[in-house]
Amino acid sequence: MKRPVTLFTGQWADLPLETLAEKVGQWGFDGLELACWGDHFDVHRALTEPAYIQSRRDILNRHNLACYAISNHLVGQAVCDLIDTRHQEILPTHIWGDSDPEGVRQRAANEMMDTARSAAAFGVEQVNGFTGSSIWHLLYSFPPNNFADIERGYEDFARRWNPIIDVFEREGVRFGLEVHPTEIAYDFVTTRKALDAIDNRPGFGMNLDPSHFIHQFLDPASFIEEFSARIYHVHIKDSKRRLDGRRSILGSHLNFGEALRGWDFVSPGHGDVDFESLFRALNRIGYKGPLSIEWEDSGVDREWGAQDALAFIRRIDFTPSSAAFDAAFRTQ
Amino acid sequence: MKRPVTLFTGQWADLPLETLAEKVGQWGFDGLELACWGDHFDVHRALTEPAYIQSRRDILNRHNLACYAISNHLVGQAVCDLIDTRHQEILPTHIWGDSDPEGVRQRAANEMMDTARSAAAFGVEQVNGFTGSSIWHLLYSFPPNNFADIERGYEDFARRWNPIIDVFEREGVRFGLEVHPTEIAYDFVTTRKALDAIDNRPGFGMNLDPSHFIHQFLDPASFIEEFSARIYHVHIKDSKRRLDGRRSILGSHLNFGEALRGWDFVSPGHGDVDFESLFRALNRIGYKGPLSIEWEDSGVDREWGAQDALAFIRRIDFTPSSAAFDAAFRTQ
Amino acid sequence: MKRPVTLFTGQWADLPLETLAEKVGQWGFDGLELACWGDHFDVHRALTEPAYIQSRRDILNRHNLACYAISNHLVGQAVCDLIDTRHQEILPTHIWGDSDPEGVRQRAANEMMDTARSAAAFGVEQVNGFTGSSIWHLLYSFPPNNFADIERGYEDFARRWNPIIDVFEREGVRFGLEVHPTEIAYDFVTTRKALDAIDNRPGFGMNLDPSHFIHQFLDPASFIEEFSARIYHVHIKDSKRRLDGRRSILGSHLNFGEALRGWDFVSPGHGDVDFESLFRALNRIGYKGPLSIEWEDSGVDREWGAQDALAFIRRIDFTPSSAAFDAAFRTQ
Amino acid sequence: MKRPVTLFTGQWADLPLETLAEKVGQWGFDGLELACWGDHFDVHRALTEPAYIQSRRDILNRHNLACYAISNHLVGQAVCDLIDTRHQEILPTHIWGDSDPEGVRQRAANEMMDTARSAAAFGVEQVNGFTGSSIWHLLYSFPPNNFADIERGYEDFARRWNPIIDVFEREGVRFGLEVHPTEIAYDFVTTRKALDAIDNRPGFGMNLDPSHFIHQFLDPASFIEEFSARIYHVHIKDSKRRLDGRRSILGSHLNFGEALRGWDFVSPGHGDVDFESLFRALNRIGYKGPLSIEWEDSGVDREWGAQDALAFIRRIDFTPSSAAFDAAFRTQ
Amino acid sequence: MKRPVTLFTGQWADLPLETLAEKVGQWGFDGLELACWGDHFDVHRALTEPAYIQSRRDILNRHNLACYAISNHLVGQAVCDLIDTRHQEILPTHIWGDSDPEGVRQRAANEMMDTARSAAAFGVEQVNGFTGSSIWHLLYSFPPNNFADIERGYEDFARRWNPIIDVFEREGVRFGLEVHPTEIAYDFVTTRKALDAIDNRPGFGMNLDPSHFIHQFLDPASFIEEFSARIYHVHIKDSKRRLDGRRSILGSHLNFGEALRGWDFVSPGHGDVDFESLFRALNRIGYKGPLSIEWEDSGVDREWGAQDALAFIRRIDFTPSSAAFDAAFRTQ
Amino acid sequence: MKRPVTLFTGQWADLPLETLAEKVGQWGFDGLELACWGDHFDVHRALTEPAYIQSRRDILNRHNLACYAISNHLVGQAVCDLIDTRHQEILPTHIWGDSDPEGVRQRAANEMMDTARSAAAFGVEQVNGFTGSSIWHLLYSFPPNNFADIERGYEDFARRWNPIIDVFEREGVRFGLEVHPTEIAYDFVTTRKALDAIDNRPGFGMNLDPSHFIHQFLDPASFIEEFSARIYHVHIKDSKRRLDGRRSILGSHLNFGEALRGWDFVSPGHGDVDFESLFRALNRIGYKGPLSIEWEDSGVDREWGAQDALAFIRRIDFTPSSAAFDAAFRTQ
Numbered sequence A, B, C, D, E, F: 001m002k003r004p005v006t007l008f009t010g011q012w013a014d015l016p017l018e019t020l021a022e023k024v025g026q027w028g029f030d031g032l033e034l035a036c037w038g039d040h041f042d043v044h045r046a047l048t049e050p051a052y053i054q055s056r057r058d059i060l061n062r063h064n065l066a067c068y069a070i071s072n073h074l075v076g077q078a079v080c081d082l083i084d085t086r087h088q089e090i091l092p093t094h095i096w097g098d099s100d101p102e103g104v105r106q107r108a109a110n111e112m113m114d115t116a117r118s119a120a121a122f123g124v125e126q127v128n129g130f131t132g133s134s135i136w137h138l139l140y141s142f143p144p145n146n147f148a149d150i151e152r153g154y155e156d157f158a159r160r161w162n163p164i165i166d167v168f169e170r171e172g173v174r175f176g177l178e179v180h181p182t183e184i185a186y187d188f189v190t191t192r193k194a195l196d197a198i199d200n201r202p203g204f205g206m207n208l209d210p211s212h213f214i215h216q217f218l219d220p221a222s223f224i225e226e227f228s229a230r231i232y233h234v235h236i237k238d239s240k241r242r243l244d245g246r247r248s249i250l251g252s253h254l255n256f257g258e259a260l261r262g263w264d265f266v267s268p269g270h271g272d273v274d275f276e277s278l279f280r281a282l283n284r285i286g287y288k289g290p291l292s293i294e295w296e297d298s299g300v301d302r303e304w305g306a307q308d309a310l311a312f313i314r315r316i317d318f319t320p321s322s323a324a325f326d327a328a329f330r331t332q
Helices: A017-027 A043-048 A050-062 A073-080 A085-090 A101-122 A147-171 A188-197 A220-226 A275-285 A302-316 B017-027 B043-048 B050-062 B073-080 B085-090 B101-122 B147-171 B188-197 B220-226 B275-285 B302-316 C017-027 C043-048 C050-062 C073-080 C085-090 C101-122 C147-171 C188-197 C220-226 C275-285 C302-316 D017-027 D043-048 D050-062 D073-080 D085-090 D101-122 D147-171 D188-197 D220-226 D275-285 D302-316 E017-027 E043-048 E050-062 E073-080 E085-090 E101-122 E147-171 E188-197 E220-226 E275-285 E302-316 F017-027 F043-048 F050-062 F073-080 F085-090 F101-122 F147-171 F188-197 F220-226 F275-285 F302-316
Strands: A005-008 A031-035 A066-071 A126-129 A174-177 A204-208 A231-236 A238-241 A263-266 A291-293 B005-008 B031-035 B126-129 B174-177 B204-208 B231-236 B238-241 B263-266 B291-293 C005-008 C031-035 C126-129 C174-177 C204-208 C231-236 C238-241 C263-266 C291-293 D005-008 D031-035 D126-129 D174-177 D204-208 D231-236 D238-241 D263-266 D291-293 E005-008 E031-035 E066-071 E126-129 E174-177 E204-208 E231-236 E238-241 E263-266 E291-293 F005-008 F031-035 F066-071 F126-129 F174-177 F204-208 F231-236 F238-241 F263-266 F291-293
Touching: A005 A066, A005 A302, A017 A031, A017 A050, A017 A302, A031 A050, A043 A050, A043 A101, A050 A066, A050 A101, A066 A101, A073 A085, A073 A101, A073 A126, A073 A147, A101 A126, A101 A147, A126 A231, A147 A174, A147 A188, A147 A204, A174 A231, A188 A220, A204 A220, A220 A275, A231 A275, A275 A302, A291 A302, B005 B302, B017 B031, B017 B050, B017 B302, B031 B050, B043 B050, B043 B101, B050 B101, B073 B085, B073 B101, B073 B126, B073 B147, B101 B126, B101 B147, B126 B231, B147 B174, B147 B188, B147 B204, B174 B231, B188 B220, B204 B220, B220 B275, B231 B275, B275 B302, B291 B302, C005 C302, C017 C031, C017 C050, C017 C302, C031 C050, C043 C050, C043 C101, C050 C101, C073 C085, C073 C101, C073 C126, C073 C147, C101 C126, C101 C147, C126 C231, C147 C174, C147 C188, C147 C204, C174 C231, C188 C220, C204 C220, C220 C275, C231 C275, C275 C302, C291 C302, D005 D302, D017 D031, D017 D050, D017 D302, D031 D050, D043 D050, D043 D101, D050 D101, D073 D085, D073 D101, D073 D126, D073 D147, D101 D126, D101 D147, D126 D231, D147 D174, D147 D188, D147 D204, D174 D231, D188 D220, D204 D220, D220 D275, D231 D275, D275 D302, D291 D302, E005 E066, E005 E302, E017 E031, E017 E050, E017 E302, E031 E050, E043 E050, E043 E101, E050 E066, E050 E101, E066 E101, E073 E085, E073 E101, E073 E126, E073 E147, E101 E126, E101 E147, E126 E231, E147 E174, E147 E188, E147 E204, E174 E231, E188 E220, E204 E220, E220 E275, E231 E275, E275 E302, E291 E302, F005 F066, F005 F302, F017 F031, F017 F050, F017 F302, F031 F050, F043 F050, F043 F101, F050 F066, F050 F101, F066 F101, F073 F085, F073 F101, F073 F126, F073 F147, F101 F126, F101 F147, F126 F231, F147 F174, F147 F188, F147 F204, F174 F231, F188 F220, F204 F220, F220 F275, F231 F275, F275 F302, F291 F302
Parallel strands: A005 A031, A005 A291, A031 A066, A066 A126, A126 A174, A174 A204, A204 A231, A231 A291, B005 B031, B005 B291, B126 B174, B174 B204, B204 B231, B231 B291, C005 C031, C005 C291, C126 C174, C174 C204, C204 C231, C231 C291, D005 D031, D005 D291, D126 D174, D174 D204, D204 D231, D231 D291, E005 E031, E005 E291, E031 E066, E066 E126, E126 E174, E174 E204, E204 E231, E231 E291, F005 F031, F005 F291, F031 F066, F066 F126, F126 F174, F174 F204, F204 F231, F231 F291
Antiparallel strands: A238 A263, B238 B263, C238 C263, D238 D263, E238 E263, F238 F263
């Protein structure tokens, strides 16, 4: 049994879904993870226009593509975040509204509930995304943090997301947080604390994306083993450290792709993610879901890259064994 | 010629200067770098009470201690920062005032000017400290930064600090920014940009503290070589990476000293700073100023640690050579 | 000239030879290294049933498969071992007999002589296998070893194997010990001592299997260079160290494939064997024999794995050069 | 508060205790960990001769030496071991007796109970030692282990040691197993299983000796953190890996000190143990017991070495901090 | 846009161009970089025989091969070198002449001018080659160098090469020095000094060959970034360090291919060159010229190797991106 | 038994012996290795002036200094070298003479014979030095070497040095070549070949100086083990690699001490020499001669450095063990 390989459409939202699906189908992917932006998957039309969902299905079917998950990172980000002008750039107008931070956060929360409902309507049981965080800006504790404030950040997360997850669980859909800087959980410690804050309820798990672990020096395979019951979806994305004593691992306030950054996202297989160990860990926990390529590499043409990534995954995603070691040595 | 070894008093502000100076003198230090908090060095009394400065001198003299620099990190931090409740904890009441952010920033800027004046009055030509930063919270670009905002952060720094440096230059005192996360400059790239923003004027240089380089994977010796003309003061402080695939280099929103952090400050010689290379670089640029131990190690008793640090520096701060290599081989 | 690639059938003994040969032929292998267990190669039938050998040849020929070596690891293991219940599981009934240890050892020795004879009858000049060891259990010297006992272990090996090798040399067949933990030779030092014990006679050489070197931190290419005259056969098998400070290189008494082991066997090219260096060393010593894939990887499906391994070897087993470097620069 | 530094007398049993204590006292040690062999501490005389215990105390007092623990490794080893001739070399005659393995094991078990009683009589609450193991010889699973046999090994350990620990707990003495190859627990996995087998009862903990972790590539500081409640005593001993691609980490059946071994014990501070991390971990768990130097280094004179080790520990065993980080920054 | 892949013919000069071109065309290369030795490209015939150039073009065209550069390493080497008997082996008779060193150097210089003229006549704008060096033998400063002599070596280079580059610039052809031991520039420092010596004039740049950087521990990607304006041509060649504590990085006066050397040239992708970083650096500077495989590997058959190298480059030479990162996230 | 620590006077030849001896005696050294230049040890006066030798002894005795070896590196260098102007700088006038290369070489050879004679007269049995080499300039084989020329270099060495060693052996003095770039032997391979060339005669051995191994990536301890019978004298000197991808290990034709070199000599204990392993290897071969500090570090004041080096050696030169491991565990 081979796991399906899908493409996450978030970085291709400038293309109409029809155009993208045609390319992706020809490249040989098994499916798409639809982003809830661009024209790829519109949460509201899915809930209100009877024909909309079928139109999406038709496009996918025409190109032999399945859909195992939809993703709404941008709206999810606004649920817990301290809102600033950057959110206006990535949020739909009806959520940004009058720009009042608390209003933005509440509208974003409602939209995430609708995202669960629209996924259910679409027949998809997985929604991936971000949570935002009210305490991210306290990352480096200077001026010295009052660490009770940090605890309040996890409580804020629980207060805002528990009602959202109520809807998810009611709809039979699971949320997969992409553990990532700027989210409530971005590493082992913060994932433990975030899960604790919501009593580790089953409606909330992870969309594992190993690329965000590399610049933190974290091991994705160990993460899979520790949080095995909450690995709900997997992104295939890579990252490379480029440290030479002059480039900071913190990124120097430089944009992705700048030569002087200490690390950058790269096409899968071109970076420091140990996919061999990652796939062995996924095999051990029995993960059977899609491997969804989230393609970002500012140094490579994306069409070349998406195909290169697919070929890479096809070559190394091995089938797990079913037999015991040395069983063939036994004489009986 | 051996460089003097001083102790930065910032982490000892709970002790009266008299008590501290007695200990430090007995331990064998050459001097103190006085913090402008606790009762160590009061900027206002230095400017307004004729006897105050002499009272500081008397304490130092009684214990055979020199003073090459005073430091005002906490107030400097507020000059560019977005102000939050954490600043209230570290700022004097007269600067915090009514807590209006812009008011706090302006009062802090004025205080830094007074710090220069008080240093001059005290006969000290070096003030160390922080600058704060209006863009630190944009460190990880998600939601994606508008990078013009980053440029505006450097402009804001220049706008706020140029008038301060005017006073420094007028007073014949130099400011030494401790390159450090949360400041306008925390690595090579941001130091270049910060210096560019103020036209690399001589009143503004660096208090090199290698401990802030380790978790960023930066090489302090290379920094000394690149910015040789602006290395005005040196802190001796160490840091250790404790990465095991489960601990994040970003710190996990955990306080210093917590077992699960990916790095921590440690007593000099107990961490990853390559002091051998650092001292060779200082020798190459001809740095003759103090080596000022800023002692922070949450796992070690500070009195044991300060003495251990002094012994460490005494053992490895070697005198540079004055003769050419192999000169003794020549027959004439 | 490319070296033939064969599959060692030991881990496939649950399949009838006919079934296996069909698969292996379709996958594109050049031949099989037949195990003397399962129904793959029966030493006694080969010596007593006139049609048996032809029946094996017929199967191989039907699928375009050659045979360069047969292997009898399980019986060989019993020749020097201290016999315990584990041997009963892997030995044929006629060798286990009444379970008296010395009887088992002698019957195993005789069977190895017959293995040489049957190989000769089959037209194959190479038999691979194990020797066992009477001193393996003394590996960690506590309670402290009497090291004269260790010497006696090598003498015991020579006493038991010299008569076996007499038969091998008479039959024109060579024995290839797979250097491996639990054998009389498992590393450089013990190989030197084992070869010395039998005066380095030509009938006894090595089946080099690099996978057993990895968890010992040994370099297979150096082994090839030191024992170049005794490299009689080569297994292609890989192994990966998975050390993280909590997993022991000694294996923790855990079965292969367990997540907490410090190392494990993996499909060729997925582990720590440096095949590039290994092939260059084989080229340098002029090894022209088969590359025999011994496939073991508890995390991968074996049919996927065998084909993946074959493709891997085809891609990297390069032809050695025949021309001198820079010869084309000469003007004459 | 500095932890006392003691010397374990096991490697000095050729010297009378009086002679040794005089040397050790002069070298400046704080105490001795007495071995129950040589004439250092005789379990039977301690239980039967009223003046014996006072005679030991007198010797110690004369040289200003304390005693925090006694050790009976050699007898403990025989409790679970498969007995062979090597045990005869290290066991007292009354335990070896007629050499019948089960008899030896039972007499050894009784002796360990008496060791607890004699420690109590001596006023010492800690006994260190070994347990032996009935499954050590199954370390490398070839012929393939029946892993149910491995489980039976842990059960055998529990069956034999529970009655011994009953006595320990009754006497108010704790047993400290030195986690070590050839014992029931030698790494993280086997320690977990051994503790589980006896329901993690408090009478049984560990004498942490980091030297046995190095050749297994295990991290002693992580061990201290995982088993913090069971770290009852600490040996200071070091080990060095000497891998060069030709030397096996398994030891090649060579005696300690041989040049071709892949690792060897060395004087503390001369090897690969990270004592800095180890001491920080001990500080974190609040370990206040002795640091007991077990000195073994076949390349160094032991008297030079013991003093070098003491100086090393005195230099690096730092006092933990009692204050919070950055506390001195607060304005109130 | 993919860069063309060519084969440098220098190591194939024993084959007539017709024979070589047929092979190379069949293997799928895009072109040839013709060596000015063997019968591949004769500088004099190109300048004097009207039909010669067309004959070379015809051969190339017949096999669909382009030519972007010609190379004259062997003659270039003689321009600055101290001449010894080794030069006789690699120089045409008319340049060696009477063997008087200064005469050889001047005839070589003239020949390099003619090489520029013949390239122009051939319609090729790039000539690669060597410069030689009068100071190479002073590499290790013992007996201690007079470093003024080193400066004179750069002046000698400028004096001899400026007139040659005059011709190049007149002809519209660029010279590409292959930075390489024994040349005036072989690393970063010497490249800076060599370029300074000729005022960094545009007619003189580099043929970047990363294989010569590996044994010097230099990073080719950093070189590309520092000298971006002078990267005129790229050789694809690889090298591997084989250090084991007994093999010297200096080469031991052993010929390439000897087992005991500390490093050796290997087929591209089989060594230590980081081609991923190299191609990203070439993308960043906008290099659009050929990737010319200079194939040398004394352990591999050259025909197998050339095809393996071509396949390697085709697989990893990725197209650069034209879009900004995260652009698809924007809502407008 | 501690080995004596001496100072090699070569880098102090600008000081009169009397001045130097006074300093060195006060610093606590055990002796001097006298250089045959400056006024430290004059070969001719030792052979011709009856009182000269006594005058040297008197100076040494006055400061409690022994002498175990004299050294004549500079003259030895000229015996095989191709002579250039650099030799004039380091040779006495009577050897440079009319500058005819062959004359210089022969006069240098005679002087080395006299050095043996003067050592014998002085009662010293060890002379250290260089041999020079006629083939050093062929180090990098381009233009490609005729490797028969390399062989002729070893023959030239044997032809010139055999008569010198005849004198050494006659006088009961041994020559110790400092294996070093520019000498006939500078690594393992060339040492083997040089010793072969003179039939490994006992009069010719090595002055081991580990600093010359570091930039070649050679292991001094392995060298000691391979050439154990020819380790006649030991220099304590250190070297540090400073590779960062931009600095070449070849030295860039930069003088020692320049910031951009890829490696440099440093004070013992400040570099990459593993003195722990080196001393263990010396212990294993039973070396009992002096440890002679040859102090060179262009970044450190030499008087500070010599004392620092002495303290370093005193701290780590441990006495070897005389007892067997675990001997104290035996019950009999």
